[in-house]
Amino acid sequence: MDQATMEQPAPAQNARQRLMQSIMELGNKAFNPDASESSRVRGQREFNDFVERTKTLNIIGAFNILIRPGHVPPWLRSKLVEILTLVPLRPDGVRATLEFVFSVHPSSTVKVSEAAVPQKKGANITHEALEMSSRLISTPPASATPDAWYSGVSPQLLSLLDGDEGPELVKAAAYIIGFGILGRKASGAPGTTGWKCLAEPILCHIRPPPSATAGGSQGENGDGIVDLSKEKVLVPAHELSGALNRLQSLVTSHPNPGLCKRLLSPLLAALWAISSWSSSDSSVSEKSRAAASGLLRIQLKLTPSPEILLALVRNVGYLGGYDRQSPEWVYAETKEGELQIVQKRPLIGTVDPIPLHIMDKKIQKLLEVVQDSFSDAEISTACIDLLRRWLKSSRKSNSKSVNIKEEEDEKDPMTQLTEVKLLQSMMEKFPEKLATQPKHILELVSEILTDTEDAPESDDEVVSVALSLLNMIVTAPGFQKSRVKPDVLSRIEASLGDLSRGSRPEVSSTARNLSLLLQYRDQLNDASETTTSTPTDRQIEDRKTYSLAVSYITQADSPPPVKFEGLNLISTLITAQSPVLDIPGILVLLSSLLADSEDYINLKAINIYTLLAHKHPNAVTKELLDHYLDPKETASVDTRLRFGEALLRVIERLGETFTSETACSVADALLLIAGRRGYRPKTQARQDKEERKRQIKIKEAEEAWNGEVPDLSDDIPEEEQKRNEILSRIVEGWESKRGSEDVRIRASALSVLGHAVETNIVGIGGSRVATAVDLSVSILQLETEDEKGILRRAAVLLVMSFLRALDAARKAGKTLGFGFGVQAKEDVKRALGYVRDTDGDGLVREYARDVMESLESWEMGRLVPEVEEAKVGVGLERLKGLEVDLERTVLTRGEGPSVRPRIEEIE
Numbered sequence: 001m002d003q004a005t006m007e008q009p010a011p012a013q014n015a016r017q018r019l020m021q022s023i024m025e026l027g028n029k030a031f032n033p034d035a036s037e038s039s040r041v042r043g044q045r046e047f048n049d050f051v052e053r054t055k056t057l058n059i060i061g062a063f064n065i066l067i068r069p070g071h072v073p074p075w076l077r078s079k080l081v082e083i084l085t086l087v088p089l090r091p092d093g094v095r096a097t098l099e100f101v102f103s104v105h106p107s108s109t110v111k112v113s114e115a116a117v118p119q120k121k122g123a124n125i126t127h128e129a130l131e132m133s134s135r136l137i138s139t140p141p142a143s144a145t146p147d148a149w150y151s152g153v154s155p156q157l158l159s160l161l162d163g164d165e166g167p168e169l170v171k172a173a174a175y176i177i178g179f180g181i182l183g184r185k186a187s188g189a190p191g192t193t194g195w196k197c198l199a200e201p202i203l204c205h206i207r208p209p210p211s212a213t214a215g216g217s218q219g220e221n222g223d224g225i226v227d228l229s230k231e232k233v234l235v236p237a238h239e240l241s242g243a244l245n246r247l248q249s250l251v252t253s254h255p256n257p258g259l260c261k262r263l264l265s266p267l268l269a270a271l272w273a274i275s276s277w278s279s280s281d282s283s284v285s286e287k288s289r290a291a292a293s294g295l296l297r298i299q300l301k302l303t304p305s306p307e308i309l310l311a312l313v314r315n316v317g318y319l320g321g322y323d324r325q326s327p328e329w330v331y332a333e334t335k336e337g338e339l340q341i342v343q344k345r346p347l348i349g350t351v352d353p354i355p356l357h358i359m360d361k362k363i364q365k366l367l368e369v370v371q372d373s374f375s376d377a378e379i380s381t382a383c384i385d386l387l388r389r390w391l392k393s394s395r396k397s398n399s400k401s402v403n404i405k406e407e408e409d410e411k412d413p414m415t416q417l418t419e420v421k422l423l424q425s426m427m428e429k430f431p432e433k434l435a436t437q438p439k440h441i442l443e444l445v446s447e448i449l450t451d452t453e454d455a456p457e458s459d460d461e462v463v464s465v466a467l468s469l470l471n472m473i474v475t476a477p478g479f480q481k482s483r484v485k486p487d488v489l490s491r492i493e494a495s496l497g498d499l500s501r502g503s504r505p506e507v508s509s510t511a512r513n514l515s516l517l518l519q520y521r522d523q524l525n526d527a528s529e530t531t532t533s534t535p536t537d538r539q540i541e542d543r544k545t546y547s548l549a550v551s552y553i554t555q556a557d558s559p560p561p562v563k564f565e566g567l568n569l570i571s572t573l574i575t576a577q578s579p580v581l582d583i584p585g586i587l588v589l590l591s592s593l594l595a596d597s598e599d600y601i602n603l604k605a606i607n608i609y610t611l612l613a614h615k616h617p618n619a620v621t622k623e624l625l626d627h628y629l630d631p632k633e634t635a636s637v638d639t640r641l642r643f644g645e646a647l648l649r650v651i652e653r654l655g656e657t658f659t660s661e662t663a664c665s666v667a668d669a670l671l672l673i674a675g676r677r678g679y680r681p682k683t684q685a686r687q688d689k690e691e692r693k694r695q696i697k698i699k700e701a702e703e704a705w706n707g708e709v710p711d712l713s714d715d716i717p718e719e720e721q722k723r724n725e726i727l728s729r730i731v732e733g734w735e736s737k738r739g740s741e742d743v744r745i746r747a748s749a750l751s752v753l754g755h756a757v758e759t760n761i762v763g764i765g766g767s768r769v770a771t772a773v774d775l776s777v778s779i780l781q782l783e784t785e786d787e788k789g790i791l792r793r794a795a796v797l798l799v800m801s802f803l804r805a806l807d808a809a810r811k812a813g814k815t816l817g818f819g820f821g822v823q824a825k826e827d828v829k830r831a832l833g834y835v836r837d838t839d840g841d842g843l844v845r846e847y848a849r850d851v852m853e854s855l856e857s858w859e860m861g862r863l864v865p866e867v868e869e870a871k872v873g874v875g876l877e878r879l880k881g882l883e884v885d886l887e888r889t890v891l892t893r894g895e896g897p898s899v900r901p902r903i904e905e906i907e
Contacts, residue, residue, distance in 0.1 A: 019054070019062045026050055027076045051083065056096035060087055064100075085141035089152035095165065098133050098172055105129035125168050127599045130175050138180025138187070146193045150181070154197035161246040174253030182259055190262075199263060202250070205235050205243035207270040208329055208341060210322055234329055237338035244274070244291040251295060255564030255600045257302050264299035268308070269315040271296040273331055274339060276365045278358045288339050294559070300373035301552060301562045306381035309374055313386065316362050316418050317354045363422050367429060375544055379430055380437040384444060386423040391448065391462060434469070435476040439485075445470045446488045449495030463499070467510050474517055481518065493518065542578040545569055553589060560598060567593075567604045574611045583616055587623040594646060595627070595639050606646045610653040617662045620650055625669045628749075637742050644748040651756050658756065659763030666756060667768045673741060673749035674775060743791050750776070750794035754801035761805035766818030773802055773824065780831045789841035796835070796847040799828060803851070803858050810862070829855065 029035065029043030051059060063084045066072050072080065087093045102125050137157075140149035160173035177198055181187050187194030235243075251260050264271070274292035300308060320341065321327020332342045354362075370379060393416060427434070434441060448466040470492070473479060481489065496518070499511035552558055552566030573581055586608075593605045613620040627635065627643040651658055651666070658666075753772055757764060776795035783791060802820075809816055829852065836848040 016058070016062060016065075019058060020066055022050065023062055023066060023080075024072060024076070027072070027079065031076055031079050033075055056087060056090050056092050057100060060084070060096060060100045082141075082143050086144060088137050088156075089144070089149070092156070094137055094153050094156035094173075095160070095169070097136055098169065101133040101136065102129050105132060125172060127603075130172060133172065134176045134180035137176050138184075146187065150187070150193045150197040154194075154201075157198065158201065158246060161249045162242065163245075163249065170249050171253045174250050177250060178254050178256045178259050182262075183256060188259075202243050202247050203263070203266060205239050206247070206274075207267055208234050210328060231332070231342040231344070233340055233342050235341035237334050237336070237340040240339055240341060241288050241291075244288055244295070248291045248295055251298060251561060252559040255560040255604070257561050257565045257568065260298060260561045261302055264295060265303070267295070268299065268311060269318045270320075271299070272312055272315055273318045273320065276362045277331070277339065278361050297369065297373055298559055298561055300369065301558075302565050304374055304378055304548075306378050306385065309370060309378060309382040310385055312366060312369070313382070313419060313422055314415070316366060316422070317359060317415075319354075359418060360421070363418070363425055366422065367425055370426075371430075375548055376430075376433040376436040377544060379426070379433045380435075381440070383423065383426050383430070383434055384437070384440050386419055386426070387444065387465075389419055390423055431472060435472055438473045438476070438479065441469050441473050442484060442488055442492065445473075446491045446495070449499070450491055463507055464510075467507070467514060470514055471510075471517075474514065539578075539580055542573060542576075542580040546573060546578075546580055546582075549573075550585075550589065553593065560601060563593070563601055564604060567601070567608060571604075571608055571611060574608065577615075583612065583619060586612065587619060591623060591627055591643075594642050595635065602642055606649050609646050610649050613650045613653055617650075617654055617657065618665075621647065621662055621666055624650065625666065629669060629673065637744055640745055641748055644745075644752055648752045648755055651752070651759055654759070656760055656763075658760045663756070663760065663763035664765065664768070667753065667764045667772075670749045670753040670756070671768065671771055671775065674746045674753065743788060747790045747794040750779075750791070750798050754794070754798035757798070758801040758805050758808075761802075761809065762814065762816060766816070769802065769818070770824070772798060773828065777827055777831045780835050784839070786840060789844060792835065792839065792841065792844045793847055796832070796844060796851055799832070800847070800851045800854060803854050807858055807861065825855075 026043065026047040030040060030047040031044070032040070035043070063080050067077050067080050067084065071077075088097050090096070105126065105128065137153055140146050157173045157177055160169050161177075163170050181194040181198060184194075186192065188199075189195060190199075247263065251263065271292045275289055275296050277289055318324075319327065320330035321344070327344060329341055329343050331339055334340055370382075374382075445466045448462060493515065496511045496515040500508050500515055502508045502511075546569075549566040549569035552562050552569070555562075558566070570581075570586060590605045590608055593601055609620055609624065624643050624647045628640055628647060630640055647666070654662070757769055757772065761769060776798045779788075779795040780792055806816075806820060832848045832852050832855075836845055836852060839845050839848070
């Protein structure tokens with residue numbers, strides 16, 4: 001709050017003071033317990049009218065100052081707090097709350113004067129500020145019921161998802177909805193108020209519930225006469241398109257795979273119908289189709305399974321509704337070429353069948369989706385299931401048909417035709433994918449061939465397909481007969497023998513060749529194949545999982561939830577200690593994400609770094625240090641800071657194992673970065689080039705103006721101008737000058753080094769710790785410029801970390817082999833004392849004061865040695881020349897029987 005007040009220009013501060021004065025005066029009339037009842041009623045009416053007329057952002061700022069202790073009486077403060085908690089229920093309350101939090105949060109750089117401006121060009125909204133705003137908006141206060149609260153904030157949040165207020169507020173709204181409301185069981189489970197207010201308005205505009213068609217009236221003409229020939233529009237085109245865009249913004253603006261699955265699972269058929277919509281006009285509802293297609297691919301990648309693929313197959317011709325034969329509603333085109341949802345006319349009970357040419361287009365579209373979103377194993381499983389369905393329909397007249405589970409409903413001819421055409425297309429396009437599941441294919445072949453002894457001639461087609469599948473599996477590279485189940489192998493061999501002796505020439509010839517190939521297949525393998533160890537089933541599955549995860553992360557069009565799911569898959573493999581992991585490849589992958597990604601992805605990538613560090617500390621720290629040092633000078637400051645944060649988390653995770661070569665290399669690199677002699681020649685050359693360009697532009701402008709260029713900016717108060725100059729000088733001072741290291745990077749390195757010292761001072765070693773303390777002292781003495789304030793703060797905190805490490809080692813009884821020498825202690829005290837009294841940065845002075853107090857406490861602690869917890873008392877008996885409770889002291893030292901202390905009542 002102080003930051004907001006400081007950044008306000010003088011006129012704005014005066015206006016806020018007048019506003020607070022008015023609030024206090026009106027509040028005194030409205031809520032003063034000493035006033036009469038009638039005057040309080042009139043005062044409350046005036047107070048409420050005044051609050052309603054005042055801009056929401058101004059109300060938030062004024063109330064936040066007034067509710068501080070000592071500003072207003074307690075009876076008024078409680079009323080102001082109650083009103084402040086209900087601010088998000090105002091028509092613009094959510095937007096105003098977000099802007100205010102983003103402007104005053106310590107991690108943000110948005111000024112209050114900029115808060116009312118729509119953030120269309122992006123703002124520095126940090127993850128910490130998002131979390132705070134989410135808590136304020138997603139949690140109903142005690143004075144409001146969940147129904148009233150979510151009913152008030154949900155329209156505002158959904159409106160922000162439209163994007164009219166800028167992309168940053170879209171992300172903020174998606175975070176609040178996804179994590180704050182729908183991400184919690186109490187408010188986000190189906191049936192709860194949060195779900196009804198935020199999820200259902202979106203989902204019901206894409207797939208209306210069955211109740212949407214009940215009790216409605218058909219189309220009416222201008223005279224109010226019901227026309228049964230007209231279709232009732234349930235969801236207009238603009239609402240359907242808006243719901244798809246909102247859902248896309250909600251799903252892609254934050255990586256919450258669990259929420260994505262809950263939102264998208266009920267919409268599988270609907271998203272497929274919209275994304276595969278075919279029209280003579282190629283531009284028809286392209287925006288809606290693109291949004292639906294993106295959402296469908298996200299769902300398929302988050303929940304890839306053969307069941308999902310088979311569900312798509314069954315719904316290839318889906319047009320809407322819940323009853324496939326007589327849908328309650330369908331998707332339809334408007335005259336303008338957009339998609340809307342209409343209720344089926346009661347005079348027409350069924351849907352017209354889809355023309356075959358459109359069905360062929362849908363099947364081709366489905367094949368593209370399958371190839372992009374499913375693994376080989378899932379495609380193979382779906383093909384086998386479709387094959388079983390086809391075999392059942394082809395041989396249902398035979399009582400000895402393959403044992404397939406009966407379906408409850410008889411399939412319509414169009415569905416059967418669709419499945420056959422799709423199966424044919426999949427076997428032609430993905431023959432190599434079927435070979436990824438040889439066990440299931442061989443079991444199916446065994447079942448088919450076992451039933452062919454008494455089969456009629458009409459089964460030749462089925463037998464030919466079975467022999468073709470068997471040939472594909474047996475001739476596949478890496479096939480080994482020894483890995484086939486003995487009972488399955490024996491049945492196949494026996495069936496091939498029977499077929500080879502049969503009366504059907506084509507079948508018998510193929511069966512004979514396959515029988516010989518199967519008999520001598522293992523002998524045909526190369527020596528290299530036989531000597532190579534065969535991967536286990538788990539290794540095969542892990543390889544598939546790893547490949548899938550990498551594809552999720554590396555694909556250019558992967559949205560955040562899909563990338564997050566890919567990182568989850570890699571995290572699972574790391575936790576399971578899978579041997580198929582490519583550690584160098586994973587480190588490169590994580591580094592690319594950390595260099596250019598969003599905060600949510602960065603946090604997950606940092607978490608995976610910490611998991612890898614447990615088994616590969618040297619490789620992980622080396623990768624992080626390479627990017628943190630940035631020897632090629634290609635990374636931005638923000639990117640390097642993210643790698644510094646990752647290095648910090650890894651050090652904390654290593655704990656006591658942060659030692660030897662790992663600790664030494666990290667400490668040396670951090671000392672190199674934090675030192676005052678860092679030189680970056682490429683950076684200096686780039687700065688010199690930019691300076692020359694700037695001077696040329698200034699010279700050209702002066703020539704155009706025939707002299708000095710006038711200042712055409714708006715009039716700024718002198719006080720604000722001075723403040724802006726100071727801030728500008730500090731920010732410019734952070735950047736590299738004449739090739740030196742950036743101040744922010746140096747401060748970050750000192751902070752990481754301080755945590756490393758506190759984590760394991762023994763692992764770093766005495767010489768490096770001494771160098772770090774000397775560096776901190778020299779920074780405090782020599783680098784006193786205003787822009788170096790953040791660097792001096794880090795230097796003071798490093799000394800604090802050193803003291804904490806010494807104190808922890810003393811309490812644990814560790815022998816460090818080095819300590820805090822008298823001369824070094826005096827140097828540190830002198831530097832800290834000088835900084836405490838003279839430094840221009842308030843935080844540096846405060847930190848220095850705290851560290852000096854900690855240093856004095858540490859020195860006092862060394863005078864009284866630690867005693868064992870088993871001893872009674874505090875160890876005063878060990879003070880020289882003084883005996884306290886000698887009898888108990890003797891007993892506790894083991895020189896007599898153990899006696900429990902007694903409590904006696906005395907006068």
